[in-house]
Amino acid sequence: MRYFNTIIVGGGPSGITCSYYLKMNNIEHLIIEKGEMLQTWKHERWDSFYLVTPNWMTNLPGLDHEIPYNNEYMSKDEILRVFERYLDFVCPNYMENTTIGRISKCEEGYLVETDRGEFIAEHIIIATGMYNNPFVPEISQKLPVNVFQMHSSDYRNPEQLKPGNVVVVGSGWSGVQIALELRKLTGRDIYLSIGSMTPLPTVYRNINGVYWLNRLSGYKKGKAILSYHLDDFKNANIANKLNQNLKQCQMEGVQILGRMTDAEGDILIFSDSLHKSIEDADDYLDQVKIRIEEHIAIEKMQVPSGTLDHYNNRLDKDLLRRITELDLNRSKIGNIIWSTGFKRDYSWIDLPIFNEKGLPVVEDGDSISENIYFCSLGLSVDTKLKSAFGVGLFAINESAERTVQMLLDNTKK
Numbered sequence: 001m002r003y004f005n006t007i008i009v010g011g012g013p014s015g016i017t018c019s020y021y022l023k024m025n026n027i028e029h030l031i032i033e034k035g036e037m038l039q040t041w042k043h044e045r046w047d048s049f050y051l052v053t054p055n056w057m058t059n060l061p062g063l064d065h066e067i068p069y070n071n072e073y074m075s076k077d078e079i080l081r082v083f084e085r086y087l088d089f090v091c092p093n094y095m096e097n098t099t100i101g102r103i104s105k106c107e108e109g110y111l112v113e114t115d116r117g118e119f120i121a122e123h124i125i126i127a128t129g130m131y132n133n134p135f136v137p138e139i140s141q142k143l144p145v146n147v148f149q150m151h152s153s154d155y156r157n158p159e160q161l162k163p164g165n166v167v168v169v170g171s172g173w174s175g176v177q178i179a180l181e182l183r184k185l186t187g188r189d190i191y192l193s194i195g196s197m198t199p200l201p202t203v204y205r206n207i208n209g210v211y212w213l214n215r216l217s218g219y220k221k222g223k224a225i226l227s228y229h230l231d232d233f234k235n236a237n238i239a240n241k242l243n244q245n246l247k248q249c250q251m252e253g254v255q256i257l258g259r260m261t262d263a264e265g266d267i268l269i270f271s272d273s274l275h276k277s278i279e280d281a282d283d284y285l286d287q288v289k290i291r292i293e294e295h296i297a298i299e300k301m302q303v304p305s306g307t308l309d310h311y312n313n314r315l316d317k318d319l320l321r322r323i324t325e326l327d328l329n330r331s332k333i334g335n336i337i338w339s340t341g342f343k344r345d346y347s348w349i350d351l352p353i354f355n356e357k358g359l360p361v362v363e364d365g366d367s368i369s370e371n372i373y374f375c376s377l378g379l380s381v382d383t384k385l386k387s388a389f390g391v392g393l394f395a396i397n398e399s400a401e402r403t404v405q406m407l408l409d410n411t412k413k
Contacts, residue, residue, distance in 0.1 A: 003120045004030045006407065007112055010127035011037040011094055013060070013083055013393065014375045017400035018125050019092035020061055025408060030121075031094035032114065037087060040129075041080050047157045048181055049076040050241055051393065052173055053210050056226040059397035060086050064223070071208070071228060072237045079393075104350040109371070123407050126349075127375040127400075135343045137169075142263040143336065147328060152178060152339035158186050164334020165189040167268065167326070169260055171197050175339030177244050183252050191326065191333075192249055193270060195259035197281040202242050203228055204292060206304035212292045214394045215299075221398045227304050246315055256315070257323050268326040268333075275322075278315050285314070371410055375403045 006022060008015045011033030022029045036042055050073045051058075058067050058074070063086050074082070095116065102113045109122040134151040143149065148162040152174045158181070166186075168179040171194035179192045200209035206227040232238050250256060258274035296303060326333065346354060353360050353370055360374055376399040 001118045001120060002030075003108070004028055005121065006030075006123040006125060007032060007110075007119060007121040008125045008127055009100060010129065010375075011035075011096065012040055012127065012129065013038075013086070013396050014129070014400060015125070015127035016083075016087055016090050016092060017061065017396050018127055018375060018403055019094075020090045021401055021404035022407075023090070023092070025404065027404075027407075029093065030119065031092050032098050032100060032112070032119075033094060033096050034099050036096050037094060038080065038083050041076075041083055044153045045076045046152075046155050046178065046181075047076065049177075050074065051079055053393055054208055054226070054238075056223055057208070057211060057214075058082070058393040059222050059395075060393070061397050061401070062086075063089055069223065069226065071226060071232050072235065073241045100348055102348055102350050105370075123371045123373065123410070125373045125375055125403055125407070126346075127403075129342075129376070133343050133345045134338075135340050136338045137260075137340060139260060139263050140336070140338065144266060144328065147333065148335045150335075150337055152337055153342075155337055158182055161186075162334045165191070165332050166335040166337065167191045167193060167260075167333055168337045168339055169193045170339030170341065171195065171246065172339060172341065173244070175337075176246060176249060178337060178339060179249055179254050180244060180252060183249075183254050189255065189331065190253075191255045191257055191331075192246075193257045193260045194246070194274070194277065195271075196277055197246075197284070199246075199281050199285050199288075201285065201289060201292075201309065202245060203309050204289060205296070205306040206308045211394065212288070212295075215295060216288075216291055217395070219395045219398050221401075222394055225303065228308050230308065233308075250315055250319060255323070256320060257326070266328040268328065270324050270326070272322065272324050274320060275317055278317055278320075282314060371407070373403045373406055375399050 005027050006029040008018050008029060008031045011031050015031050019029060019031060033039065054071045054073055055068045056070060060067065066085070067082065099115045100112060101115065103124060104111050106120065108120045110120065110124055112119040112121060134153050136151055140149055150160070152170070155178055165188045166182055168175050168190065171192070175192065179190050182188065183190045200213055202209050204212055207225060211225070246256065256274070258271035258277065260268060261271050262269040344359065346358065346360065351370055351372065353372060355361055376395060
């Protein structure tokens, strides 16, 4: 049995960045990763994937000088090369392809039981991401066996699909981008089923909307703000990414439907609340802008007035068809892609730190009763926004630094 001061669970960018700060403080630690290091970025992104955050918002301590300071977006291969370079730079102690069966309390701290042996640690950092298990609704079990189904985390390119048209379920970034790609590259009829939405302004005050989400989520540290200029919108890399939204789906001919609620034989059933969902989303978008303005005033931020804020993702409701049923045969549907997100699973942590929903009870990421730290989880955020959490690579550095600082503070107690 081996002892470490700290064990980090998760070998992605967050875990590696936590290792960076632990090494800076001479704290002996080990990263345990159930797959390969950088597993998600190597094997769980589609071929044409691009980051949701522009390059200037990527914050990797010690390596920032190697990342372009511009408003372009890195592709899957480009960001993987950056992460692999970062892994070499940090050079953490890690174990790959190791599954943790249980973490429990023991006399020396915490017992970590894996399929490659047992370990003891005084501190545990959970860096497995906000959501780590693909979620597929139970409706999927009602569909005919001849309909090909996959989760968006398994999607790579259109060549995976079977003959026939496609229903993409989910209005998040992944769902929208996959629906647009399939429409453009295959010419098939693509249906996008959406539920409640929490949209962002694509550009606000001449600054990328994801930056504002991070600010409202409690993240402040990073490079100097880089606002957009007119020439940026002539750059195909930037323009294509900014146009990956529901409005563009509508313009490209993607059929937008309400929430999928059931399936009966060959019939898919959808909610008739599509127009209401869009109206609620528009109201939410207006509230986000109000919250941003309040934040700017409170923080006394010096930002542009917003003369370039002409990108938006508001749908034209008059062009939407009211479709509550879709016949798989008549519509020639052969594929369904579930872009329905992920769910947290902490069943392997055998400690009394979870609420009735199975979620950790934390204060700014620190378990209130144990030396367990959840990187990127539990910030005191703007509670008026449903989607207030760190997004993209902007928050990685600050999350890891804050996590390790909490660990250091607890060590001193």
